[in-house]
Each structure stands twice: as C-alpha cells, then as structure tokens.
Amino acid sequence: MKKVLFVINTLGGAGAEKALLELLKRFSPQQYEIDLYVLLDQGELISQVPEHVNILNTKYLSESVLSVEGKKKLGKTVWHRLWKHMALGKNLIYLLKNLTDMLKKKQIHTDKLLWRIMSDSGMVLKKHYDMAVAYLEGGATYFVHDHVEADQKFTFLHVDYSYAGYTRALDLDCYPDFDRIFTVSDEVKKSFLQIYPECAGKTVVFHNLLDKEEIKRKAELPGGFSDEYKGKRILTVGRLTAQKAYETAIDAMKLLKDQSEQVRWYVLGEGELRKKLQQKIEELGLTEDFLLLGAVENPYPYYRQCDLYVHETRFEGKSIAVQEAQILGCTILVSDCSGNREQVENGVDGVLCQLDARDISEHIKQLLHDEELCDRYGRNAAKKMDQEDEKGLELFEINEGKSDTDEKAKRSFGHYSCVQ
Template identity: 25%
Template sequence: MKKKVLIYNGQLFMGGIEKVLTRYLHALSLQEDLEIELLIKENDPEKNVLYKELPKNLKCTFIKSRKMVNFREKMSSKRKNIFYNIIYQIMREIEKIQMKIFLKSFFQKNDDIDVVIDFDMSLGKYLDKIKTSKKIGWFHYSIAAKKGKKRERRRERLKGYDKLVTICDEMTEELREIYPAEIEKVIRLYNPLDIDEVKTTSQDMKNLNNEEKNLIKEKYLIGVSRLVHGKGREDLIKIYAKLKVLGIKEKLYILGEGPEKEKLEKLIEELGLKKEVFLLGQKSNPYVWMRNASLFLHPSYGEGFGLVLAESMVCGTPVIAYDCPTGPKEILEDGKSGGLVNVGDIEKFTELVYETLKNPKSLENYMKNSKNRVLDFSIEKIIKQFIEMLK
C-alpha cells in the first residue's frame, strides 16, 4: 500500500525554497510506493511561476481563491489610505479564519494521509486542525534570527511536530542551543541538487539573444540573488568599485529582481560604473551565466543554506562569500572549497577576490575541492535520506 504524503507550502514563486521543493517533487514522483499531494496557500498564477514546472501527475490544491488573493493584493497596494488599510486588516483576519475552516474540512475528508510536511514552516499555528499520524516541520532559515516573543511563540508550536528538518549542521546547532527540548526530533537534510541537470543546463546557450551572447563572451564576475537588502548587493557593487581601482578588467553581472533595484541603479551611477556593472534581471537559465563567469561573489548577510553557492560550484565557477549564518561555511568547508570572509568586511572581501583572480593555483584548488564537495548535495543521495525520514 502506498504511503500518502501531503506537502504544504505558501506559494510557488521563483524563490529558493520553492526551487528546492520543485526539485524534491520531481524526485518523489518517481517513487512507486509514495503518493504525493501538494497543498499551496496562495492561488496567484502570475507569481506562482513554478507551478508549470511541477510533475504532471501531481495533485495540487490551492487554499485561497485567485479572486481573494487579487482583492487582498489590491487593498495592500493602497494601504497608505486609512480606509483601504482597514479593509486590508479585515481581509487578513478573514483569511486566518478561512485557513482554519479549510484545514479542518480538508483533513476530515482526507483522513488517510500518513505524513504532512510543513515545508515552509508556516502551519505551526494550525497544527491542532491537522489530524494525521506524522507532522514534519522544515526549517529553511537561521533559527537564531527570531528573537523575543516570536522565538517563544515558536517554542510552543514546535511541540506539535513529530520531526524537524534542518538544512545544515550549523542550523542544527542553533536549534540545540535555542530549543534543546526538540533536538531529538531533528533530521539534517541538505538542500538537493540535480547535478547532471545543472551541468547540462549550464552549457545550453540556445535561448540567449544576440545581446546576451555578446555579454557572456566578456570576462566577468557574477552575483545571483534577489535584490533585497539581506543579500548584500550594495556591498557587492562597492567591492567591485574597489576592484576596479586595483585594475581588474572583469565586469560585474548581477542576476535577480527585487525591491532594491532602483537603489542599486543609483549606486552604480554614483560610482561611475554604468559601463561595467550590469543588472541583468531574472534569468530562466542562470547556470549558463554562472558557468562562464570567472568568480561567483556572494556577500550575503544571511542564508538558510545558500544552495546557489553549490550550484555555482557544480558549474565549475569558484565561490567567494560572506561567512554568514547559515550554510556558506559548511558548503565551502570552512574555506577549503571556496573563499570565506567575515560578514561586512568589504576590504577583506576585495582583497581575497583580487588575490584569487591573480592566482591561478588558488582558483584551481577551489575548483578541485568543489567537485568532490557537491556530491554531498546530490538529489540521489538526499532523496534516500528523505524517504527514510518518512518511515
């Protein structure tokens, strides 16, 4: 008899968590003894861009109607007006009530579900509505990031899970320190990589337009992330400005979209780097850009795991990153498989990038060690651990 597994996530946006989820779903859909179903909170076709990448045989249910999501977003965009802000707040409360009603009804109708996986860790407040044999919560971000009342609220909610997944050892140690009573529930599962797929995709240039083909022929450094403050894109541009003073010839390409874009454009103009630094937006195939770069630079102030570092390593491009919580130190083996710099130290980061570019042996060592390290993140290895967790 097949084991029935329900996986919950808030949305299917083009985000790190969602990309990892999609990768898991494809691997799990091949398991003959599992029946996988997906439960998604937000029905937003425009933003749920990864919906089309789900396995075709996967059943997917949305909690909130498209009409409700659109109306709430419309009210949210007008929140500066007190009238619309009141409507927005009322909508939020209605959605919480609707969520409780939906989950209670859903699990009454589907009482044969064996395992529920709260993939984005947002079902904690509703666990009493979920009547099933096993509930698994999944951490994707630094556990230490939550402080005060939020941390204590989580302490109570964690009691409702049977197992807890962390995505790196550093995160496990955070949990041990902050929530010691829950440590026996913990399983560490690295975010998985389809290594063969990344390698193949990184060589696929057929969808590049002429302008992109010309750009990719240049020598360049690269950064890939959402354009948000925590990802350190401002630091990246400042680091590059210092590298230009030192005389490097490489350009800087930044892939990704986000609310910081306008601010970054102004910084690029202020530093006189419009001909050297390019904000290229979100790319459907970032791997081809990673593969052709000289170095992958990631001065991020915080990660859950930092899978993009491992992806760059698979593409054969060495990484230099801030030693932020959590993930980079573990992925890069404390500097063995890539460069690490203390968070916020722009001077040291600049120095390490410059020295690495000028030292072919250093690049060669990073690349050699990376080839072995990325095998620890292979989907084949991780999926076996995942299936074992379900028992």
C-alpha cells in the first residue's frame, strides 16, 4: 500500500481547499494510505475530509480562518509558532533580506514573509512516504521541501506566481528540487515559468476537480435568497480580500443605483476587509443594495437563483467560484485578468470587462436587459464545464496508455492516483 502525504496551509472555505477535498476522494483507501497535515492547525472544512484520510494534526481549531474570532485564534497560533523550534531565530536574516526587498517595491506581503517560519515550526514527521504533495504555495511547499522524507515530492500552484507576491528569494529556490509541479491553469503555468524557466520539463497543468453532480444536487436544496426582493440579483462569491477588488464592485453598484437600475448585489464570503467594505457601503448609501451575507455552508442555491454572477478580481489562478457558476449555467461577467480570461471566453460563454466601476456597471446593465443573451451565455458555460470536467479526469486514467506532449510528466502523478 502506497503511503501518501498531503500538506496544505489551512483548511478554510476557499477554492484550493475545496479542490483538495475533492482530490482526496479520488484516492482508493484499498490502495493508498493517505495522511493530511494542515500547517496552521485551523479551518472549518475539517469535517468534510474523507473518512479514509488520516489527519495528523494533534490540536485543531475548526473556526473559519476569515471570521473575526477565527482570525484572533490564528494570530495566536502564528505568534506561538514564531518561537517554536527556534524558527524565528533561524530565519531572521531571511526575514530582514526579504522585507528590505519588499520595502523597495513598496509592497509588503506579511504572509509571504512568515510562511517559512510557519514551515520550520511545524510538527516533526518521522514517517517516510512514497509521495508527498504540497497542495498550496508558500508554507505547505516549504514544509514538504524541507521537513518531509519521501521518494517523490510534488507541489501545486493555484495563483499567478509573481502577482501574488512570491519570489525566488522567498522560496530559497526550492521548486527545482520537486519531482513534479502542478499548476491549476495555463496562465498560472506561464507566470511560474517566467520565474523558473528551468522547471518547464516538470511543470504540468492539472485542473481543479469538482463534483459537478453534487453541486447541481445541492443547488436544488432549500436555501438561497430570503429577502423577497423583486428586482435583478447579482452574486459574487469570494473572500473579502484585496485580491477580489470589492471596493470597485461597490462603486459600480453606486453607479447602477444612481441610474435607477432595479438590482441588488450580494456577496458570499468572509475576510479581513469586511469592516472596511461595510463602512464604504454605508457611506455610499448602499446598505440595501450591496449586501455582505458572510460565508454560508451551501452557496449553490444562490448561484441557481441569481440573474448574473460577477467576478471582478485583480488576479486569479483558476477560480472555483467561476467554475461553480459555470456548472450551474449562470450568466458570468469577469474582469479581464490572469486566470479569469482563461476561464471565460468573451462573447461566447460570458463577458470580460475592465476592472473599472464604470465599465463593470455598463456591462451589467447590458446583460440584465438582454435575457436572450444571458440564456445563451449560461448554456454555453454549462456545456463548457461538462467538457472540462472530462479533461480533468483523464489525469487519473493515465495507466491506460495515452500519449501527448505532457503524458510522461502526468504519469508520475497518475501512478499514485486512481478513480474507482
């Protein structure tokens, strides 16, 4: 029986974490002994880990990493870990050097600075694995590279590498040592290889796996909008972080209201910007027009009931929220940025717009006043996801002897994975 380890930074309700849970389901417990280590011991999705997966964490907090209480507990964990295994002292020169580099660029990424300390202060694993997989960039990748014994080591990238704030100096050039590097999209791969061109031969696109039928089933369950609003509804799903550019969405909603459009904008998600965003909403008089509903256990009825799904972000790897909207046949408007433009073909299965309040509001008006166009985009999006799901599953059927350019690279992962 093959021994496999997966490592992820946290297990909160974000896209990468959901994709990991789906991937874990694909490993047969009759063939694989699967261990999971959550580096920061926290996240609300812990209850959804498949039963056959052994969770290594001895202490664990199930609070959301984005809620107010959850953030406080996460902060305490980070503070405690600074001193564990002398991690802060060992990385002091590293911290000062990279902080100086960030100050020169006028972009401070505190989480990126601390990931190596969190890695070095993680639990000590004495087990040897056939394969170890870092499912996220940053801490998980550093931990698998530095602190895990395994015959093969793989890592995943879910974000635009440079835009997200990573550098070779932060990584200490660890990526060339991995046997395989999986990116969730072609654009993530392209961005990564601009920094690590020597890794081209071992870097392969591996699309997120989603349970399409389960998403459709959950969309029909009770739930969704409860305010009895009679106008058009816009939905956005995502963490309340700077990456998601919600301040621009709020400005777009203000323009729509000033033009007397009968529309409300709803957001599902939590994050550190909630207070700041709510303040902006109130200042612009949008308390009944732009609603922060928080995180919900089942978001899919909202997708099914909305008139338009909008995803205007600064950058993406491959958004699971957009994939879910496509599965459920939503009309989709996304900002023209890395990740988004790979998922939505402008004028075919959705619309691309500029990350600008006026451009967003104009496209929203056009879509909401053209029901036939919206229906066509929704149908094309759902059809596209049917085809993309099949392509994703091919990576788990590698032993049946397919041959394309990346086949040799894919085989090393497929060797350990199997769809039953």
